[in-house]
Amino acid sequence: MKTGSLIIFLSIIFCFIAIPAMASVEVGHVNVKPSGDLESGKSNVSADLQLSFVSTGGTTFPNDESISLKTELENPVWTYSIILDGVENPRPAVSKKQLDLSGWELSYENVDESVKVNLKGMAPKVDSSKEIVVVSVNVATPGGRVKETVKNVTAFVTNPGELKGDISTVKEAYSKLEKDIAQNKADGIDVSKAEAKAKEALNSLNSAAGASYSNAQIYIKNANTYIKDAYAMLDMGLSQKAIKDAKEAIDKTDEWISYFKTEKELGSDPRLAPIITKREFAAEDVSDAKELYDAGKYTEARKKAEEAYQKADEVFTATQDLNAELEAAPKGFQFPDLSGIIPYIIGIIIVAIVGFVLFRIMKNRGGKGGGKGGGGSFGSRDRPKKKSTAHQYDELF
Secondary structure: OOHHHHHHHHHHHHHHOOOOOEEEEEEOOOEEEOOOOEEOOOOEEEEEEEEEEEEEOOEOOOOOOEEEEEOOOEEEEEEEEEEEOOEEEEOOOEOOOEEEEEHHHHOOEOOOEEEEEEEEEEOOOOOOOEEEEEEEEEEEOOOOOEEEEEEEEEEEEEOHHHHHHHHHHHHHHHHHHHHHHHHHHHOOOOOHHHHHHHHHHHHHHHHHHOOOHHHHHHHHHHHHHHHHHHHHHHHHHHHHHHHHHHHHHHHHHHHHHHHHHHOOOOOOOOOOHHHHHHHHHHHHHHHHHHHHHHOOOHHHHHHHHHHHHHHHHHHHHHHHHHHHHHHHOOOOOOOOOOOOOHHHHHHHHHHHHHHHHHHHHHHHHHHHHHOOOOOOOOOOOOOOOOOOOOOOOHHHO
């Protein structure tokens, strides 16, 4: 048989083969009350929905398949009615987590069919807040395997205790932030930007206390972000101070290195070489910290600056150790330092000279009055003889 004839023959045969009826299920809006989050073990929940069928071949639904409605609510009660050409046919209530509507019950020829369903139940108890299925509508195969999920409606079940714990944890973090800000402020660090972030964190915490679970989680997340940002602002101030302190330590080290080279003539001394090397490492860390700071990476800048300061402090200590070693080394004879007592020595010499001069003057005066001899300053070894009084008046006549 030619190929063209074969194709025509198969087409004719295909037209005479019976095509099974196909149907599709549609689910409109599912009205769930209450809307929003459900509270663990406390919220009473209801869901109203309606299923409609779009048939091909005149059958509303295949009789070998089924529709399975499921829920994760506790103590569920299903009530439903099959509506045929506008006439409602109620069915008995079902109290279990899965409601199965068989194809035999749903399969009709040339009928306008829909199913109205109402579900009541309670939010399950949960240790950790999570999302649950309020109701799902599925098409199942003859063996019960889910062939298609037509509708799936979920809700978030919250555990209030868990939410309180989350808020409490953030409050503890905020309290620690307040103390850290106060401490840094007392150390003279600019904390104005950190204080602004801390204020935003507190506002978010206050909002979380009265919000629904989902909204509270957003506020809690925001509060944590603001706290993190506040610490970044603190790190900015701390990194500034650490960089400044490290530079000062390096400057002091440079003064001692210059002193050792010029005053002590230790430029080629092997003891000075490791000090200079360590100083270079510290200076590199300061440069890296400054680059991180300029890039806005304040936390990394603070850590690098603290490393730089530690190295700078260690190398400064090394200069002091070397100086102590030099001071303790034996020295040749040196005249004592008399600079402090020279004025007193000069005063004593002047007093001695003045005293000596006065002594000589007094001695010279004493020699003129007494001649060469005798007993006393003014005495004379040969005293003058006393005249006789017998003729003491002879000269008057």
